[in-house]
Amino acid sequence: MREAVFAELARHDRPASAYDIADNLSRLRGRRVAPNSVYRILDLFVANNLALRVESANAFLANSHPGCEHDCIFLVCDECGEATHVDDDEIAEMIRKIAQSHGxxxxxxxxxxxxLCQGCAG
Ligand SMILES: [Zn+2]
Ligand SMILES: [Zn+2]
Incomplete structure (x- = not known):
């Protein structure tokens, strides 16, 4: 089941919700896969840095750099849902410092x- 969820997640180039993945798996397997169990597996992937969670879209992406720990930055398109992944450790560090300075x-x-992404901003 974990393998199937990961394969399905990796197939998406845009963030996928637990519901999207459960729907696709249900079709593939010919029986209903509960979104809740997909959700639990996705959370496990996030905890193990195999997947990233796009909070504002309540959706997930396969992690393209599972070996390194980043505070990933996402540019999320309101129109097509594309999430561009960028890393800027200076900004991330700054945000962590601001938080710490507030205890x-x-x-x-x-x-x-x-x-809006480049394509949608047209
Ligand atoms: Zn990243
Ligand atoms: Zn777009």
């Missing part, structure tokens, strides 16, 4: 910019 322990910064 806050940053565990998981979420850095997402909503807007």
């Amino acid at each position: 806050f322990k940053p565990e998981r910064p979420v850095i997402e910019v909503r807007g």
Whole structure:
């Protein structure tokens, strides 16, 4: 089941929700796959850095750099849902420092910019 969920996730070039993946798997397997069990597996992937969660879209992407720990930055298109993945450790570090300066322990910064991708901004 984990393998099937990962294969399905990796097939998407845009963030996929647990519902999208459960729907596709249900069709592939000819029996209903519950979104909840897909969700649990996706959370496990995120915990193991195999997948990234795009919070503002409540969706997931296969992690293209599972070997390194980044606070990933996503540019998420409101129109087509494409999420462009960029890394900028200076910005991430700055955000962590701001949090710490407020006595806050940053565990998981979420850095997402909503807007229009190049194709949709036309
Ligand atoms: Zn990243
Ligand atoms: Zn777009």
